[in-house]
Amino acid sequence: MNSARSDLPPQPDTLDAPEPSDAPADHDERLDGPRVALKILVAGGFGVGKTTLVGAVSEIRPLRTEEALTDVGVGVDDLDGVAAKTTTTVAMDFGRITLRDGVAIYLFGTPGQERFWFMWNELSRGALGAVVLADTRRLMASFASIDYFEQKGTPFVVAVNCFEDAERYDPPEIRMALDIDPHVPVLLCDARHALSAKQVLVSLVEHALRLAGGSSRRL
Template sequence: MASASSDPPAGKRYVSPTVAQSVKILVVGAFGVGKTTLIGSVSEIAPLRTEEPMTTASIGIDSLAGLDSKTTTTVAMDFGRITLGSEVVLYLFGTPGQRRFWDLWAGLADGALGALVLVDTRRIEDSFEVVDQLELRTSMPFAVAVNEFPDAPQYSTEQLRTALDLLPETPIVTCDARDKESSAAALISLVEYALEFPLASKAYA
């Protein structure tokens, strides 16, 4: 799989004429794991965001444990685009993380090649619930990307695989959602894995 293209000119709007394949990718994860940040870091267009200020109505519903600086939340979806090499473009759809928005996932997942599950190891139990819901609501392949927060505990790949109850073949990678190259590498790992599935290979041949 080709690497991410170099930084595009500011304000790039149109897909390159060399692009032969477009792929829809879902970016999912628990509340506050960095989905909006990841899409914003890799998108070659100004990302579409549906961020709204958090209000007192979320008290007791949206846990801010470990998220002291968080003041906004996604209420519909995030959208961005990244070109890999010169022939493949990824359309990224980020989902809201809160339980009350999980019903949106099935609609956003329609036509997607796979999902990148962003994980915060400070709140690993929240990520387990996300993986469980993703498997219940969709049948798409997914990869796990651990967003490396500075104060997050470190776990081995096997510890994470056990904690999240993942199949042996499910990719687990690390990334810094703020960094373009790191986030792009996580997305590339997902695409390479997802294209190994027979149904996906036929759909995107």
């Protein structure tokens, strides 16, 4: 795996809901809104599974801004390793998942193609942290996202989406290939499955809390 890095050019944001009322114990908190809302980005190269992860874990119908790939993108978009892909995210994906204790995570999937990277600055405003999805067949596609969040000082985890036809590597090997700091969590996941995707999100929240000196209690 290559370890070359590319040079490319988002802070906790929580919304406190009103104090809990005398609602019954079995009351569904989601009806009144979450006590805490967290914004998380799902980033990574083109075709690594960002839209799939958001769709797998979202408890609402995800918002997608996918458009068909056309001849206009020939010679502009890098389709190496994803030649079978026919659509691309041109703005963002959006979904929501509610964890325990009234913690809601709002997911914003970023566009992976270079010509849409101008969206990253807007999407990253107020984000608690980011998930950088990676594909071991095209690790270099992850460098732009990693560099971006490192430069912004945004907490992030690297989640390797284990495609069926991809070589398997252990997290320490992936960490070395991506040249990321020892404190950054590296996880293996299957973006198609909600449980796997949820564990990635929980790991990110716990990582961000540790960096902020907050509680490390599991969500």
